[in-house]
Amino acid sequence: MKASDVVKQIQEAVGEAEKSGIKELQIPNLNAYLSNVLTTALEQERDGPSMTEAQATHQLEVWKAQLSAHSTMSVEMFKSAVEAGQTALKSAILINGGAAATVLAFAGNAITKGQILPGMPLLTHIGAALLWFMFGLSGAGIATGFRYLSQFAYNLSNGGAPRWKSAGTAGNIISICLGVGSFVAFFLGGMDAYHAIVLPAT
Template sequence: MDANAFAKALKTSISEVKSQGHETVNCDKLITYIDRVVEATSTDNNPEENSEVLKARLQLSLDAHKHNLSANLEMFKSIIQSGQNALKTMLLLNGGAAIALLAFIGKLSDNNSSAIPDFAYSLTAFVIGALAIGITSCLTYLSQMAFDSAVKWHNNVATTLHATCGALGLVSISAFAYGTYKTYQAFLCLATCA
């Protein structure tokens, strides 16, 4: 007989003694005590049940960990794709503006070649912006390669490259804005000087 069965049998016996009017033992306190023992042994003495509960908890923890890893991976992919889209956009803006300005300057050289120097600053700004984004693309690759390493100083280099990429991205945006402004000024000068 295990402890749980013993405690139940003892409780039944004491209840019978009490019902017969014997009060030499404080039966209420003894019954309360035995109830506590029964409750404690019913949960602690079943190793199969405890192992199943433990397995369920571990599986729940493992599933939550897998979910978090999956969410982090998707977030990382999203960040990489957003960064690539930003690089492509800035290259398209600066490169497209430089090509369009070169085509316009080519047409302008047929009619009013004296106005060509007015567009030099804007063309230079667009080319610098495109160059900055080209360098950023290369540094992004090197940064990811360094982040993948387990060596501590590689992570420091990767962080520096990452910050440099951000700064070059700002240079590209600023160069596009400056080039656009200088092109606007050159068009105004072309309209008023002609």
Template sequence: MMDARKLLINLLYRASAQSSEMSGWGHRQTKNLLRDLRAALDQAQERKLTALNVSALRNYLDDWERGEAENQRVSATVYQQQIEEWKARLTADTAHSIEMFKAVLEAGQTALKTAIVINGGAAAALLATLADVIRSQSPNQLLAPLGQSWLLFMIGLGSAGVATAFRYLSQATYAASMYAEVEAKKSKYYRGGDWLRNLAVLTGLSSYVLFFCGAIAVAKMIVR
């Protein structure tokens, strides 16, 4: 068995290695090393090795252990502060994302409501004009262009309604993807939500395009 002197030398070598590579050591490794060093000192003291100043070494180990405990306390405090900062950033980012998501939903809803109002109002106004033209005794050359413009407004109105339905279905599909337990099913729901969202955007834009086409057609009739 290795004698106390050799054991102590080896343990001191490990201690010097720890001092040069402190970042690679954990708290448990340090405690184990301190325990082994104290055991070696006990053996040296029992064998009365006069070449070693056992008392000084014990004081050194005590100071080292107290320093290690203080480092652990400081590290725990720093980690706790980092966790609190991370939680605060996560809370702020989550709140910001939720508000941005609400703003996007509200903007989309407002755009669709606007498309419904402008197309519906234009169609209602043209319908009254068409009724007057139809009730007139003599044929009117404005009847066909007015009818075409009214049809454009009505299709635009229907497109806005369809876009609203696609918008609701896309949100429902996204919500279903959040509660899906199977990853493949979750991905399928998410892709479906993307498709429905794109359809809602396209039909909503077509509603505005149809409104402008109808308005241009009416303007041409008035200019003539």
């Protein structure tokens, strides 16, 4: 309770007493009334200071600004996560596809020139490397499909359907696992190609 409110309340009480025909105020009654006003003011001060309209408006504007900043940051973080996942899958497709094309060109050139023959250990190891690259390429392609399916499920979950959100989460996890597996397949295929060329089996 503000000081002005206390004064107004006392003035209103005196005015009502005057209207009722009371010409003099008894000291004990006035003290009892003032004690009641003081008790009310102390309770309000203990509960916390009252907020003026300007303070409430300022607090609302601060809250709106914080909410807007948080929402913008969440959207940007989501966009960056989506773009990072898309870049990773594109990289997996590119490196596995390029490696497979390189191995095929190497094997085809070697066979054409008669340097190696079908069934030779070197060609067998190159074939194993090609198989790993194909696994990596397929995994990255399937991961891309699951990525878009998970986004589609997340969009449907905005209506409040929890099963679509669970489906989106599952699709996202599958996409991540396939993407990681694609890079692992590239590494294994690269190791097979290295052993085939640098350390040919006898």
